[in-house]
Amino acid sequence: MNNKTEVTAAALAIGDELLSGRTRDKNIGHLAQTLTSVGINLREVRIVADEQDEIVAAVNALRAKFDYLFTSGGIGPTHDDITADAVSKAFGVECIYDDDAMELLAAHYKSREMEFTDARQRMARMPNGSTHIDNPVSKAPGFNKENVYVMAGVPKVFEAMLNNVVPTLQTGQKLLSRSVPCRHGEGVIGTPLGLIQKENPDISIGSYPRFGDDGSFSTEIIVRGLDQADVDKAALEIEQMLANLN
Amino acid sequence: MNNKTEVTAAALAIGDELLSGRTRDKNIGHLAQTLTSVGINLREVRIVADEQDEIVAAVNALRAKFDYLFTSGGIGPTHDDITADAVSKAFGVECIYDDDAMELLAAHYKSREMEFTDARQRMARMPNGSTHIDNPVSKAPGFNKENVYVMAGVPKVFEAMLNNVVPTLQTGQKLLSRSVPCRHGEGVIGTPLGLIQKENPDISIGSYPRFGDDGSFSTEIIVRGLDQADVDKAALEIEQMLANLN
Known part of the structure; x- marks a missing residue:
């Protein structure tokens, strides 16, 4: 970043x-x-x-x-x-x-x-x-x-x-973030998500697993960065990747 | 301790x-x-x-x-x-x-x-x-x-x-604790409580203020130590100190 x-x-x-x-x-x-x-x-x-x-x-x-x-x-x-x-x-x-x-x-x-x-x-x-x-x-x-x-x-x-x-206080540039919901577990999206992170070094992609009480898995993906265009671009790439999985 | x-x-x-x-x-x-x-x-x-x-x-x-x-x-x-x-x-x-x-x-x-x-x-x-x-x-x-x-x-x-x-895991001696409720704020009990701590170096006395929504103050006093007799002795001294304040 x-x-x-x-x-x-x-x-x-x-x-x-x-x-x-x-x-x-x-x-x-x-x-x-x-x-x-x-x-x-x-x-x-x-x-x-x-x-x-x-x-x-x-x-x-x-x-x-x-x-x-x-x-x-x-x-x-x-x-x-x-x-x-x-x-x-x-x-x-x-x-x-x-x-x-x-x-x-x-x-x-x-x-x-x-x-x-x-x-x-x-x-x-x-x-x-x-x-x-x-x-x-x-x-x-x-x-x-x-x-x-x-x-x-x-x-x-x-x-x-x-x-x-x-x-x-002296403040810096605000960290912008976008959440991308994902109905897959991390094991399904881990590899393609890692590739998107690699191609977007100016943003930081976090992946947070959720375990439902019914044994189901889902993931919240958070894209963080200082530039709105960078954040939006990466979020779009993630949404496209997820759409291709469906 | x-x-x-x-x-x-x-x-x-x-x-x-x-x-x-x-x-x-x-x-x-x-x-x-x-x-x-x-x-x-x-x-x-x-x-x-x-x-x-x-x-x-x-x-x-x-x-x-x-x-x-x-x-x-x-x-x-x-x-x-x-x-x-x-x-x-x-x-x-x-x-x-x-x-x-x-x-x-x-x-x-x-x-x-x-x-x-x-x-x-x-x-x-x-x-x-x-x-x-x-x-x-x-x-x-x-x-x-x-x-x-x-x-x-x-x-x-x-x-x-x-x-x-x-x-x-290897475990040690369990820390014992006793809670002594106190209807005074810390400002009232601080000095005598500090004296009791000084006289009881083998135990640790913690003091936790509570601020009520009505602006009232009270305190929870916690006595911790490894020896039950030490803990009980200090708790008793605190209770006596509080009784003398009333």
């Missing part, structure tokens, strides 16, 4: 609960759809536990390799929320109580007549030199340091933060 | 469709729950695209770091199914048409009066020296090479293959 205007991204979901199976991640799928819709190419995802060394290693690997890194989880008020410390360590900067975040949270809890506990103050911590990501759901902000966007793990908060982030 | 009998694992999900948002992964959550239930500690998950270099790098990083690596996706009959090639390259061995798999598939398609196409023969390919993972759903086997288990991406097939694999 033509990568001249490609913008790439990675995601890092942080939390023991995702790895123990207690919680099924909902943020990765949402992030993937959102980024694709604006022309950012999500290239890799990792999930790691609430362990500082693991988070630091993943943050540094992914922020170096891709244009953007989006993280979810570990920015709450409890002892197992260590993402702010870990991201600070990854950047080699101090994890500070951010003045603006302290002010914002102090005012928030005062207005609700709640104590601004030590635990709540933890949510104002972020790497020195970060900017906030607003949190319209529960107030405590996420943060952005260079190309890394650190957001909450709770899906409602993650989505709200992402909504604030997306308009600020 | 006491790691004397810990058995660790990683998961690698392979497929452009997971990163574009077309498909939401269902295998990682299932694998996480299954491994936890038998005493294997899932420590890291990655999702990569259908690109050989990315798959090779992830396979080699994860198989070296953990006792087991489980992969999903990319073992079908079409051109975008490149997992067998990539895993072969990761091990530095040839990707061969496995004799037994060829025989199995030839007989299967013959019995269904279907042609054993080139595409279908692709599903018999695996790294030299692999053993099969039986596929009761759609026949084409997964494979196991050293500590790497390569399975299909279609959830029904992944789950069936995993069922065949699990009884063959």
